[in-house]
Structure formats: C-alpha cells, structure tokens
Amino acid sequence: MTHAEELVKDVLAGDKRAVARSITLIEDKMPEAAELLKALEPHTGRAYVVGITGPTGVGKSTLIRELIRAFRRKGLKIGVVAVDPTSPFTGGAILGDRLRMQELTLDQGVFIRSMATREGVGGIAEATEGAVKVLDAAGYDIVLVETVGAGQLDVGVAGIAHTVVLVLAPGLGDEIQVIKAGLMEIADIYVVNQADRVNADKMVADLASVLNMEPQNPGWRPPIVRTVALTGEGVEELVEQIERHRAFLAEKGVRLTERKAWALLREALTRTLLSDFLPKLMRTPDFEVVAREIAAGRLTVGAGAELLIRKLLKAVRGWHEQAS
C-alpha cells in the first residue's frame, strides 16, 4: 500500500491522526494530496457544512463551542475548521480560535483543526475545502467552518458551506455598515451575539430594518437569532434555524443560492481586477502621462481615471476581436 492508500484506509476508519496528517498533506500541497482527495471523494457528501463568519471579536469561537455541545447532545460527531489570516508580511500566523473550544478537545466525537489562510483568498484557505472533505469522509456529521468575515472580499465560506451564519455583536462599531458593504448576500442566518448587552435591542432592530429593504431569496427569509455564547443562551434556537435551513435546501434541491453565487463572482472579479488588471494598467505609459497631467493641473483625478478606463476597455475589445 502506498502512503496515501494507507491514510485513506485510516481516515475512513475515523482515525484522528490520519485525519490530521491528511489535512497537512493538502495544506502543504504535497504530491500525495491529489491521490488522497480522489480516493476520499466517493466517501464524501454526507456531512452538513455550516459556515460561521463575522468580524473579529464578536464571539464566534465561543459560539462554536456551544454549538458543538448542542450538536453533541443530539449524538452527532462534529468537525471544526477554524481559519485565521496569515500575515502578508511574514507568512506566519497565530491561530487562537481553538483556545475557546479547548475543553472539548478530549471529546472522541469532536475534531478541531486550526488553519491559516496562507495563499487563500476570500477569507478561507486553499486547503479549507479539502479539510472539510477529509472530515466528511472520516464520518463527522456536521463540519463547522469558522472564518473572519468583515467585508465583501470575505465571502469564500459561501462556496463551501451549505448554511452561512453571520455573527455580529453590539458595541463594536458600525457593523451594520460593514455587512451592508457586501456580506448580506451570503448570510442565511444572522446571529446577534452578546445579546445581554444594552444596545443589543437596537442592533436587532437596525438589522431587521436593513433586511426588510434587501431583496431575499424566494422562500427563505434570514432569521435573526439572539445568543449569549458565554452562557449558551439562544444556541438551541440557532441549531433549530440551521436545521430549518437545511430542510429548506433539501426541499429546493439546491446548494448555492443565486445571491451567494453573485457575491462569490463579485469577489473573484474584484480580486482579478485589483491584482491583475490594475497593476497592468499602472505599468502602461498612459498611466504615467495621465498622472503627470493631473500633477500639472491640466486634468482632474476623476477625468484621468475615466480616460484610462476608456483606454482599457478599448484594449479589452481589441483582445476580444483578436481572439474571435
């Protein structure tokens, strides 16, 4: 048996060391990773994947700890992939989400893995999806994926999770604005955590009025659940809502809503435009000429930008004509 074949056998038997080793192989992009994933693929598709996203400091990890407890009471096995950002400067990361869940580490039916985003985009790691597959194949019934979600580029979790829970908390700045800027499309359920705080009522009311103005997916109106993760208050209701959403998706026979696809596509386009088109545009002689004209007072910034975009569009049309 090859190393990968042996790992597959042990993962399918639920061996935690093999699960951990497999996730590392995928993360490190080792040559065996492709073979491993291919062999596991037929054994996946059973787990239900729930994304838990939201800004830093709202209590996601503590909420996950309570969710694990609630699901465990139902006799389900729970896998967790907790994703934190990699430092763009050093490539390193401090992964501290596990700290809040640590008391569940010795539970046989729980597996927790911390993951840095590395070169991943959209707030997830390239290996996040693979890790979910490994946990799925190993027999975990529910996989919770924790990601930082603070803006329109952090929507990657929607491509992996069946249900996305967006967690907010009162008193940490104007978060309603943050989610309006691009996270609303991916949220199936909203959680206002730390709901025992004074301004929680106002936050729930503000959120409800924003949701009223948003177009929604036909048949599903995202509920707002109030929780106090520290005490576990409201977590049973959150579990109920997750199950209700699961039933909704099963009935509709879809996994990804159009609004989620929309958000994912926007993220991919934004990233391509920023990291691909923009640097190319900035390297053209036109860019320098326009900048010089602006500095000399002969052109406004707005007019200069429009000029460059027109030139870019013309160039794009040119490539298109050449290609066809």
Added chain:
Amino acid sequence: MSGGEIPSRRIRVLIAKPGLNSHDRGAKVVARALKEAGMEVIYTGLRQTPEQIVETALQEDVDVIGLSILSGAHMTWVPRVIELMKEKGLFGQVLLLVGGIIPEDDAKALKQMGVDEVFGPGTPTDEVIKYVREHVKKG
C-alpha cells in the same frame, strides 16, 4: 485541486501552558516571535492538562510542542506529556521544547527523558527560532 503543485510547507508549533499557573506573558512573546519568523502558532492558553496538550498536538499535526512552565511543577507535567506522546505515536516525531524557570539538574533530567531542548528565562527568541528551524525537518 492539489495535483502538480509546488509544495509549500509551513512549520506548525503548539504553544501550551500546562498546570495552574496563570502567567502567560513569556509564552505570548515566544508565540509572536515564531509567527514573525513565518511559522503557524497554535495558541491554546492557560491551564492545559497533558491530555489536552497531546491531543491538540495530534489534531493540529504540529511539528513542535512548546511547553511554558513557570510554576516549578515541570517534573510532574513533562513526564506525563512524554508518556502520552509515546502512547499516541508522537514521541520522536514532534519536537518537544520546554521554556521557563528550570533548575540545571532538572533540565538535564528532562532531556534524558526525551525533551529536545530546555530554554531558560531571558533566552533570546532568535535562539528559539534558530533551534526550531534547524531541528524540524520540513520548512
């Protein structure tokens, strides 16, 4: 999805504090330094049992376990961690480092038990980083 890609390995380190002592400043300084050196540091906080530490190392598939001990109870905690590492097949596979106030004789005894290195208080973080880089096979 991962076929034919260039491997990109990262050193993963678990920093844990066994026991009841509640000072973790030193552990946090080391954690930050390792992160700055490009490593992924799993930080589990205070009051960890040896069972939790070794199970975490297994699930996180770390290359290094760093134990921070200031309470003087190292001769109780460390042997238990080593015993569990042997049980789980991690001993000899995962580097085991101990940091804290450890008398010289105890440090010698710990190394004989299987601790790879002992770092006293005030050890420059560069020294720890250098040690980890030289002794972890991947990177």
